[in-house]
Amino acid sequence: MKRNLLTLLLATLCYSLASVAQAFVVSDIRINGLQRISAGNAFTALPINVGDEVDSKKVVAATRQLFRTGYFQDIRMDRDGDVLVITVVERPSISEIEIVGNKAIETEALLDGLSQSGLAEGEIFQQATLEGIQMELQRQYVAQGRYDAKINANVTPQPRNRVSISIDVNEGSVAAISHVNVVGNTVFEQDDLLDLFELKETNWLSFYSSDDKYSREKLSGDLERLRSYYLDRGYLNFNISSTQVSIAPDKQRVFITVNIDEGELYKVAEVKLAGDLIVPEEQMRILLLVKEGQTFSNKVITSTEELISRRLGNEGYTFANVQGIPQPNEEDNTVDVTFFVDPGKRAYVRRISFIGNTKTQDEVLRREMRQMEGAWASTFNIEQSKTRLDRLGFFKEVNVETPSVPGTTDQIDVEYSVEEQASGSVSASVGFSTGSGIILGANVQQNNFLGSGNQVNIGLNTSEFQTVYSFGYLNPYYTVDGVSRGFNVYFRETDYDSTDISNYSADSFGGSVRFGYPINEITRLGFNFGPESLEIKPGSSPAFVVRDFLDKEGDNYLNWKAGISWTRSTLNSGVLPTRGNSNSLSALVAIPGSDVNYYKLNYSGQIFFPMTRSLTLNLKANLGYADAYGDTDIMPFFENYYAGGFGSVRGFADNSLGPQALDSDGDTDSIGGNILVETTAQVLFPLPFIKDQRSLRTVVFIDAGNVFDDDCERSTVIKNCSNVSFSDLRASAGVGLTWITAMGPLSFTLATPLKDESDDDTEVFQFALGQSF
Template structure:
């Protein structure tokens, strides 16, 4: 051993003093622990048999250092044997991160791993220092100027180290002042309204607008630039931006210097290139007009309109560019839109991803774009909208990548994210109107992924029992004709539900069909039979007893239905834009025990107010009448109002005309009416601190409505019976929340009845989990 070391030293000294070259007969490597000898030989440029000189040894040493595996390398000569003595860098046995809250530990470790610093890897001090600086930079970008990162190394057995990273994040510096210098046309307050970053105020605790972020400032500057470019100031320029930090690193002062320039108008608008479509049609798509104020936004919208129109002809990759030519003397801009349609593109294949439950066939039948046909932007987008309207998916995205190796083919890839599509998918629920719901039941709009709607009910609650089966095939025919049928048997104790003092047992069945008129409209028609047995008690109102004495207590009605519906909503569940409306009619045809008809109109409209706020307007109108030998609509076919889906803040089904119980000093019970007026105005807003809002709806609302007796009959013991009048409407206001859960919709509302009358029953808090069939 001593002799070998001596030879090494002598060899090293010989190399250092310019020793003669020698032919390598063998190579020996000393000091390896984890690194294999093969790794060293692969990196070593010297091989057995080489004639080694001093420069070659130096090059070999540098080559081994470049591997990053070693912190010390010595080379020597033992006779004709080249001796390589190495000291390996330690490996990382464990990385412990503490003190971080703003950035998750997993995210930090992922970033460290990408930089080559992860457990099991070779530790290098230079990499650690670079990572420390990068982490500090990330915190500074968040406005945490007081953040500091310290590291500690703890030696472990077998040449390993434990790395501890301790983080002091500090607080985000708050914005004390924002100023824009150089604005002459628009006041400072109007420009600052464009900024997401705001000066700190007492109410800033509820948000983060006063927390400085470099990314937020970049976005604000771009919004400022876009504002001026959209209002004619084509030479607008942000000359400089200063961000000053207070000595304690707790406050930020932002100054933006701008040069507005002059306002320009459009002098001329022309088209150039290969238009493909008729020029007259293309000119109609030009949103920019002569004498208008120049607007970059209008140019972009025009480019998009022309591109989409060409996309409908199969030119998916059409390129439309609006080129402005300013005249600085006249302060005008001449616009020319150059059209390059490219090659016509065809769809090779339509693919679906993410539908783990729903059959491909269910999605494919909603497609308006066909495989093998020329690509049509409008049809591809309409197919996406139709998938969203199914109500099966939380999100639908579409991509149209080109087919590799071709210039005229694309694939259309739809990616869906499934969500619960049943109103009740468990055998338990609760609502304040029906009480505890128990039983085996399932209601699915997408039964077993087939797209069929199925509901089977074997339910029992505090006031009812229900046995039912309903089935609808929305694609009974290839053309989209739907067919459905259902049977049911129900017992219902209305006295327990605060509707009125009687009980009704019913049975029935129906069959119905739907026929599409267009992409958004359809008609439906059907026929059914229903039998009803009504029982009154001692507390039943006299008006009910009078009706049953006249008409009997058993009814068999043959009912025909006819309806029309239209939907331009963006989603089937919890939509946020568009509108829908429907008209339905129901008539008990001649031959029924009683002859009556009912008409119902439903409509809703969504209007975006801001990027995060949407207004919703909805209404439900109903009218019922009798014909033939029947004077009155059966009281058990009346409309009722109050509660969810009606006027929140009032108990379910308690509004409208009321009849006194047939006892001395008895209570009054709702008896419904033949005319219904209901409406709501809501402002939908995102729930704070919840990233995914697609299964949630939160709103502030204003509800109004009531039911009325339009017959004009003056029945004994009946009060609040009047013809429709706006002065008799009830109003309420409050906040509501709906959450789509695997058990069905979970709905809450907190409402205040604004104008209750003496006999109205109010209820501030209302909720429902699931729904009875």
Template sequence: MKRLLLPLVAGSMLAGQASAFVVNDIRLDGLQRVSAGTVFNILPISIGDDINSKSIADSAKALFRTGYFQDIQLGRDGDVLVVTMVERPSISKIEIEGNKAIKSEDLLNGLKQSGLAEGEIFQQATLEAIRMELERQYVAQGRYGARIEAEVKPLPRNRVAITIKVREGKVSTIKDVNIVGAHVFKSEELADLFELKPSNWMSWYSNDDKYSREKLSGDIERLRSYYLDRGYINFNIVSTQVSITPDKEGVYITLNIDEGEKYKVNEVKLAGDLAVDKKEVEALLLVKPEQTFSRQIMTTTEDLITRRLGNEGYTFANVTGIPTPNHENNTVDITFFVDPGRRAYVRRINFSGNLKTEDEVLRREMRQMEGASANTAKIDQSKARLGRLGYFKQVDVETTPVPGSGDLVDVNYTVEEQPSGSITASLGFSQSDGLILGGSITQDNFLGSGNRVSLSANSSRTRKLYSFSFNDPYFTVDGVSRGYSLYYSKTNYSDSDITNYNVDTVGGDVTFGYPISEITSVRIGGGVENNKLRIGSAPALRVKEFTDREGSDFTNFKANIGLYQSTLNNGLLPTRGWSQSVSADVAVPGSDLTFYKLNYRGQYFQPLSRTLTLRLASRLGYGAAYGSTYDLPFFENYYGGGFGSIRGYRDNSLGPRTLQSNGQYDPIGGDVLMEGTAEVLFPLPFIKDQRQLRTSVFFDAGNVFETGCKSGKDSKGRDYSSGCTKPSLSDLRYSVGVGLTWITPMGPLTFSLARALKEEDLDETQVFQFSLGAPF
């Protein structure tokens, strides 16, 4: 309670001017935490001043405005002004109980921003305002039964402890969404536009039945856009009612709408300074006469014209489409007003967030140059190239004006690097290779240089591999890449469900890549490889036949050429764009075996909604021998089944099988591969960062074929081969399932649950498949 007292030390003070006196000294009583200097700085009275009742009142008000004091008394002791103050208590501790929907640290940060934090001055009014604000936040989440209680406990030395007790209550669920006044479209059709829906069997996953004021606002805007995109320019939301059941657990949403009449486009005009040739701008007009008016098409046209001007350096161009309705005939004239502004030039290109990657690695991907006019297409193209590197989770770009200049901008790229280690121990497991042990240095962005370096020694049940590879994507400043590798491996295919033989391989190669456009490159390379076959005591008949004819030790000189294209938005787990590659590998004349293999890989990503993405992928292969070699070496065959192929079937189990000496038929692979995948990618619930996680529902199809199947029977009347067919769509295998890939520091963790839809007698199916680490 505010009080202004001037007690008299020697009798009563006389009214009016008689109460004035000259201050010879000022005494402060009652201070604990507030310093005397602070009070003297605030107090408008100094020693030597003549004071009266007005100056005393002004002094009290000035001290109260600080918020430090809950009581102030000003008195006189002779010629000494006595200021007695009672400080407000300080907050010693704040505890929050019962909150789950909102984290305690978020609540404490909100309290701190409002002036309520440990060590601050306590004010009851502030606490009450915050309590009401917290209740409003819970109501905004649909928790209408939420209650916030605040308990203030006095402590010694003029301190208080605050306990905020939260009773969150349940989120009110939506019982019904009713749209009144809909005649052109069915209410059910319009309700499907809403993110908020009445409780249904999928609500446990989507939470779409939990009321939220923000979500309702978004739904109303979607409803408005739906009508405006279909010609109803006078559409109006007349009223919105949200009613709560008495138990505060049910919500009924009612929207009253006025659809208005449908309008068509009558005339489309351009106005303002176009800055570029008028015909170029007219070619970008998606809005045409006699077309049903659509706000979306109008705004898309604005964006196209803005981007076209941005490509000429008019970075801050403003294009506005103004519809003028003609209510007599339900038509609308649209005029696009173009204000290009001043042409902007790039002063600097800045990078942030690249803690490990050198600036040079990012800068060489730039297609927008410093000092040149700003070009929107080149700025976006540079962003896309950074994303395709695969080093970053996310890439953002912002164009900002230079203060004090009307024609200069800075282009600022912000990246978030992928977590990776330059030195790792490899530990993994896959169902085809078993336990994978080894050590490696594998880094796509070695020491932030952009170079790929790999040095590894790995061992599994089926293979031992030692390799070194290096690739410099900018061997020349023009973007020509150079890579080379050396490798040695020992493989025992009898332990990977493939026909019984072993092969030791040693080789090396060099590859150069030549960019021919922003999305296309050609790769040319060559190398030498030596293969030594060991077939054991009970080889497959086909393997024995091959070694009897060709031998078991081969040195081949290989050449390869490939065409690669990519518009993917990310080099690791993309969600938009496409990529494809066509390559040929040839064992050239002079090799012990002469053959070639033609390969195609492609994938396409198309967003279906804000959360769903369609992925289509295919893999095709064909191999054949030429010259004196009889047919494609069996150890160069294609195999199908498992990850990266047709899930739901065991790794390498599909396709032709050859008769073993023990009477079993084991996979031998084939010279033709046909595979395809269609999957829908979706986010996992309750996981905020999905950038290193991919979940999908998939449909796989494919098989391995042989163009020259071996016929005949052995001495016991057994067929020479089984499951060997020429390429045919009728012999494809199919599967459906769900899959997950998670990029971990140890490598990709991948698993799938799949069901084989077409299973022949010798097919080996596998419902659950997984792999931890990078199988080789």
């Protein structure tokens, strides 16, 4: 191709030189053959003007200059008297580009690449550019392991000096890895090293994971992991001497060989600090994870650099640079490690801004900030502010960036970007749960009412066993320092007979006011107080325990309840957390002067343990104890604990576990007990084939628990009653899914009992709207 162009150029020059053999002064210039190119563009590129004297050298230079524009495929210069006549043939323009056969690389991506290289509809066509692009596409497919891919391009002339381009792509197939081998290893087993590789030999899971498909990028990542593995285990001089990737003649099989030189094992001899430490050296040395006599580890050095950088960042030195420099001693295979500290200038925060909060007011986010504008930037305060935004439960994701302020060396901006999610739940006529049946009416709980951060709960509910009218309100920032205040009022009619709990119904009306006081960033104290009016209506055949209590205490009660709670939480999110722990202790007492006197003590806690990059262990416990005091000699049955169902022991029917009482018909009803024990161990895992997991939680779980009573002798008609006994715990195992929808959490479980009794009420499938696990 280049030879043909050179021949054409030489022929054109020879013709032009022959046509303009004698020098002359140009009186006019005429250009023939222009179609799409404007005369102005052509004259601008021409280095000859009217009045210039033209000879053969200037003709050669002018022809070359016009060719360089890329607009023309042929140029001829003639002389008509003193007029310079230029005859051109324009290159064709591209009228259409069609790409067929591509699947691995999207058409849009290919067209964008072609456009950046100068091939696009309306652009001037150049054959050399098209050939270069063919080679580049071929390289892209080879990089994906598609060695038999073929790229064919056809150029079809069209009227008005145009061409259409058709690129036919035969992607072929990705070559499968038949063998991976590491050569030169003596310290670590071959299998241990190959486990580090993302690329695997073809196995029975390869159809799903595609880990046997060769990719240059994946191999580079595998080699880097191999290098890190040795450097983290003391082999400072580890080296990958060569890598061979061989392809079978059929281009369907790949063989990978990695040759390594392990080197010697190095121990740490001395650890030193150098530079401007800013903070006292004894405080800095506490952060040194590298210890004398320890096996050298590049990972430990990197972790130490991060710790020191964060410590300096807490003092405002956001741009601090910390480098751990190893100095090997070849004689005794030891290494001295020196951490050089350059704190740079102390940075100050110019502005804090929020992006993405289309519903939540800026004030709600700003009051969670622990980093202040105008103060020096603290890494801890910036991260703590991010954590507090996560714990609100209003956002799927919170990210923070700290860009430098242009034109300064000591100022940064702090930018929090959030993605909002449903922060409440709605139950309406479509509501249903396996524990309550069909839900009619409406129940709206909004934890971020109108973007104010306040919690509002309005309930107008009718279900199979309960009717509730309620209103609740909580302002988490009643005062600027985080004291919360709230109140709630309710009226509740409950028919326990319809759910086979017990043969009685209860009508209650009450309310309470509550306050919360922050002790520190993660701990709060709560107080609540309010009255409750309760009327018990026995059924046609109530349990003897119910009848005995009503005969002694009556069926109408006015109780004044006071409560105190202590909570501590380091969870990373208010909805579907994955890290941290939480603990809560609470006490509720019907104070003297109430119609019945009792108290309830409760503890609930959970903790998350990362197991792998994608698996997390979650342990939970829920304990409760209640008892009567004063004139009330037995615990009121309507304040008993129940177990079974969501939030308890899944796989068992709601409120079905624990002591049961005989009624006058000889049947048994669940009556609950004054001691509650519930525990859960579950592993969180990602759901396959779904990219965005932020609104989903999938778990495999084991639940154990039951309700007990420490005064089973109070009546001879109670069965399945015992004091706390691990042998009487019920247990189940299963899988569960929670999905945060616009109407609130939607949860499903499939469970099977691991330990049950013949008369237990079990349920394999359970689901609920508005409740998560």
